[in-house]
Every structure is written in structure tokens, then in C-alpha cells.
Amino acid sequence: MILDRELQRKLLTNLSEVYPFRYDFSKDFQYGSVDYEKAVANLYYLQSHGLVTDKSVFVSQSLGGRGQVQFGSAEITHKGMDFLADDGGLSAILGTVTIKFExxxxxxxxxxxxxxxxxxxxxxxxxxxxxxxxxxxxxxxxxxxxxxxxxxxxxxxxxxxxxxxxx
The missing domain is CATH 1.10.60 (Diphtheria Toxin Repressor; domain 2)
Structure with missing residues (x-):
């Protein structure tokens, strides 16, 4: 399977270490290699879940065939930072519901x-x-x-x- 949780965590960790700035994954993966394809697919998956910004991966479509997927300006979102946090981050705190009865x-x-x-x-x-x-x-x-x-x-x-x- 192309999706790899360990690789996803590594990608998010790299992004979190430069937060709030962008990370250039093209320096870590050689374009056209199997590792590149796997990494960009996993980053696209993270992008689909809102853990990285929409500009992190670019998908180009080609007529009658498979398009190309390549790294963009990868940047982690607050959801991505909270995902990495052991306590769920601010999302866990802000998402807490308190029920009070009079x-x-x-x-x-x-x-x-x-x-x-x-x-x-x-x-x-x-x-x-x-x-x-x-x-x-x-x-x-x-x-x-x-x-x-x-x-x-x-x-x-x-x-x-x-x-x-x-x-």
C-alpha cells in the first residue's frame, strides 16, 4: 500500500519543525523516484485531511492519461500541529463540551x-x-x-x- 503512517508522521514532523514556515520536500526526495512518488502521495493524503495546506501538493491532469503529482509549498496547518500533539492540542481543549444543569x-x-x-x-x-x-x-x-x-x-x-x- 502506498499510504504509510510512519512516513506521514515524518512528513508532518518535518513541517512542524519549521512551523509557521514552509518546507521544501523536493530536497529530501529525488523527483521521479519511487520514494518521491510515495512521499508526495502521502502528503496529498494529509492535504486531503486538512493536516497540511492546499498548496502543499500540486496535481496536474493530462488528457487521456495519468497526471502528475508533485510537491508544492508544503506547510502544516493547526490541525496537523494538533494531530502531532500528545494531548490533541488546542482542538481538544476548544472542542471540549461542558454540560451544566441549573x-x-x-x-x-x-x-x-x-x-x-x-x-x-x-x-x-x-x-x-x-x-x-x-x-x-x-x-x-x-x-x-x-x-x-x-x-x-x-x-x-x-x-x-x-x-x-x-x-
């Missing part, structure tokens, strides 16, 4: 779950009243207990997660 939203979710349970109506009313009177810190503690109970019942939790996924 106290009243959480009370409403818990009350709704209690209402659809098979508890007696009296027990449901007692539990909902208790949740309404629970201070925010107590509600936080209760929520952590609910999460812990879910993790403690991993098989049931996994079944629940799988049933909620669309595929």
Missing part, C-alpha cells in the same frame, strides 16, 4: 423520572416534595449518588446507552 432543571428531570416510575402515587408525591425542598448542595450530592449507582450497574447502564444510540 438546579431547577435537575429537579424537573428527577421529578419527571419519579412520575413515570411504578411507585405508588403517595410515594411519588413524597419523593417529589423532598426533592423540591432539597438545597442545591444536597441535590448535587444526590445527583452524584445517582451517577455512581449507574456506574455500579455497568451492564444495565451499557444496555441503556445502547438503546439510546441511533445505530
Amino acid at each position: 438546579t431547577e432543571q435537575l429537579r424537573a428531570i428527577l421529578a419527571a423520572k419519579i412520575m413515570i416510575s411504578d411507585l405508588s402515587p403517595e410515594r411519588k408525591a413524597t419523593m417529589i416534595d423532598a426533592i423540591k425542598e432539597l438545597p442545591a448542595e444536597g441535590l448535587k450530592h444526590l445527583t452524584m449518588k445517582i451517577v455512581d449507582a449507574g456506574w455500579d450497574n455497568m451492564d444495565s447502564l451499557m444496555s441503556l446507552i445502547q438503546s439510546a444510540l441511533p445505530y
